[in-house]
Amino acid sequence: MLDKPAPLTHLPEWRVLAQFKDQLAGTPIRDLFRDDPQRAQRYLVSGAGLTLDFSRNRLTDATFNALMDLARACGLVQQRNALFDGGIVNRTENRPALHTALRQPRGQDVRVHGENIIPEVHATLDRMAELVSSITEGRHTGYTNKPFTDVVSIGIGGSFLGPKLVVEALKPFWHGQLNCHFVANIDGTDIAETLRSLNPETTLFLVQSKSFRTQETLDNSLLARQWFLDKSGSEPAVARHFLAVTANVDEAIRFGIDRNNIFPMWDWVGGRYSLWSAIGLPIALTIGMEHFRALLEGAHAMDCHFREQPAASNLPVIMAMLSVWYNNFWDAQSHAVLPYDEYLKHLPEHLQQLDMESNGKRVTQNGNAVDYQTGPILWGGVGANGQHAYHQLIHQGTRLIPADFIIPLQSHNPVEHHHATLFANCLSQASAMMAGKTRAEAEQELLQAGMASADAKALAPHKEIPGNKPSNILVMDKITPTTLGALIALYEHRTFVQSVIWDIDCFDQWGVELGKQIGNQILPRLLGDKFEGTAGDSATDQMIRLFRSANRP
Numbered sequence: 148m149l150d151k152p153a154p155l156t157h158l159p160e161w162r163v164l165a166q167f168k169d170q171l172a173g174t175p176i177r178d179l180f181r182d183d184p185q186r187a188q189r190y191l192v193s194g195a196g197l198t199l200d201f202s203r204n205r206l207t208d209a210t211f212n213a214l215m216d217l218a219r220a221c222g223l224v225q226q227r228n229a230l231f232d233g234g235i236v237n238r239t240e241n242r243p244a245l246h247t248a249l250r251q252p253r254g255q256d257v258r259v260h261g262e263n264i265i266p267e268v269h270a271t272l273d274r275m276a277e278l279v280s281s282i283t284e285g286r287h288t289g290y291t292n293k294p295f296t297d298v299v300s301i302g303i304g305g306s307f308l309g310p311k312l313v314v315e316a317l318k319p320f321w322h323g324q325l326n327c328h329f330v331a332n333i334d335g336t337d338i339a340e341t342l343r344s345l346n347p348e349t350t351l352f353l354v355q356s357k358s359f360r361t362q363e364t365l366d367n368s369l370l371a372r373q374w375f376l377d378k379s380g381s382e383p384a385v386a387r388h389f390l391a392v393t394a395n396v397d398e399a400i401r402f403g404i405d406r407n408n409i410f411p412m413w414d415w416v417g418g419r420y421s422l423w424s425a426i427g428l429p430i431a432l433t434i435g436m437e438h439f440r441a442l443l444e445g446a447h448a449m450d451c452h453f454r455e456q457p458a459a460s461n462l463p464v465i466m467a468m469l470s471v472w473y474n475n476f477w478d479a480q481s482h483a484v485l486p487y488d489e490y491l492k493h494l495p496e497h498l499q500q501l502d503m504e505s506n507g508k509r510v511t512q513n514g515n516a517v518d519y520q521t522g523p524i525l526w527g528g529v530g531a532n533g534q535h536a537y538h539q540l541i542h543q544g545t546r547l548i549p550a551d552f553i554i555p556l557q558s559h560n561p562v563e564h565h566h567a568t569l570f571a572n573c574l575s576q577a578s579a580m581m582a583g584k585t586r587a588e589a590e591q592e593l594l595q596a597g598m599a600s601a602d603a604k605a606l607a608p609h610k611e612i613p614g615n616k617p618s619n620i621l622v623m624d625k626i627t628p629t630t631l632g633a634l635i636a637l638y639e640h641r642t643f644v645q646s647v648i649w650d651i652d653c654f655d656q657w658g659v660e661l662g663k664q665i666g667n668q669i670l671p672r673l674l675g676d677k678f679e680g681t682a683g684d685s686a687t688d689q690m691i692r693l694f695r696s697a698n699r700p
């Protein structure tokens with residue numbers, strides 16, 4: 148990877164953008180539309196089945212070009228090539244990050260330590276295909292020879308959020324033979340509620356953990372195994388009912404998973420980028436392998452778009468640079484993802500991990516503290532529901548919150564006029580955020596409705612909506628395996644581009660480790676016969692005593 152020519156904020160391209168920000172501060176987006184009839188047309192880009200309308204942004208052509216200049220100055224092209232070619236882009240762990248290799252077609256050549264990894268990727272996909280067909284065709288059955296009806300995927304973080312998002316988003320593609328359940332939380336309620344309605348004879352368990360060291364996953368898997376043993380009374384039956392996906396085969400075998408039931412993961416795939424690997428088994432088992440391969444194809448189409456398109460027509464680059472624009476020049480603290488599609492309701496959760504675990508960093512690749520903001524808080528929820536909740540704060544609160552609206556042109560459930568109404572809601576939100584309502588307009592409306600002049604004047608400030616709130620609208624024909632694959636890959640690359648600009652490692656997550664370490668010190672103090680000494684601070688000690696008095700009478 149290239150070293151930066153100068154610290155980010157000293158780059159001339161950075162300074163140019165700071166000047167543009169000052170110039171644009173007095174020009175609302177709606178004026179930019181008024182002065183430029185071609186704006187909507189010009190700020191529309193398509194790729195891999197997705198179309199992005201980024202016209203409702205605080206952006207002129209000159210600013211847009213300056214953002215692209217910044218991307219170039221930060222070495223984006225070289226770093227993008229390094230990502231795809233297996234360069235050590237995860238420097239702190241001395242690894243490549245080759246999630247893109249997981250969606251390469253057969254016959255390609257991508258090397259890690261001199262060895263082409265594509266044949267192994269496809270051998271694993273073929274094994275997944277064999278498993279899916281043996282289960283759906285009834286060749287692999289439960290211990291009483293009944294066909295499987297349920298799959299329980301046990302995993303957390305990247306071994307949970309991506310598969311869950313995709314399984315739920317592709318409900319119209321379920322073949323219907325298997326119900327998929329997810330258990331992630333160490334809160335006993337999660338597994339207890341999941342197991343309650345399941346029949347051990349017809350339930351398959353997937354232990355999903357790249358490291359096979361994650362406490363939540365291991366404890367839940369032990370519990371699931373005990374539940375299965377208690378019900379079945381058969382130790383040999385465990386091999387028919389428990390599979391694992393992991394890069395730590397030895398640990399999985401020690402845990403009791405049959406070697407033949409272990410699907411590989413690789414250290415060159417990050418957890419939050421792993422749904423494309425065998426970690427995607429819950430997806431493949433629910434929608435079938437053909438649709439799973441279509442998901443990979445959609446992601447691959449986005450990879451090709453990201454790799455080949457010039458920056459100015461490159462979806463991930465544009466979205467990333469807009470995010471940098473608001474984050475670093477307009478002081479935006481957060482970014483909202485607003486899918487207007489019920490099937491995409493888990494998208495914000497997945498993107499939250501993808502973006503915040505990746506770009507929640509405070510030092511540059513060389514270990515120097517940054518003097519600028521890095522990853523914003525990503526949050527969101529499904530529309531139109533959010534309009535009756537947090538949109539108020541976007542419209543009239545004091546914070547700037549750029550938003551991505553995501554909506555398919557066609558619904559899988561075209562009941563009455565519902566999809567048109569949903570679409571109208573989505574457009575109206577983007578438009579209201581941008582245009583707002585001036586105080587004079589608000590006052591005029593009140594007067595026209597017959598309100599007394601003094602009352603209208605008093606009420607108008609509350610009805611004034613400043614507008615000038617930026618948003619993107621992303622559309623696709625329909626939510627399908629291919630468009631969903633492209634959508635998720637788009638956000639993966641957007642995250643990567645941001646990290647290149649901020650010069651941070653978006654593939655490690657050292658902060659998460661500290662909580663795990665401290666948790667390991669606290670647990671024995673909750674469970675032990677006596678609590679003596681201190682767990683580190685008096686506030687923690689006090690809570691430990693409260694817990695012990697409630698649970699150890």
Ligand SMILES: O=P(O)(O)OC[C@H]1O[C@](O)(CO)[C@@H](O)[C@@H]1O
Pocket residue numbers: 303304305306355356357358359360361364418419504656659
């Ligand atoms: O797949 P594993 O190794 O159990 O890890 C689960 C998750 O834990 C994390 O390391 C931290 O939350 C994630 O990056 C990862 O996806």
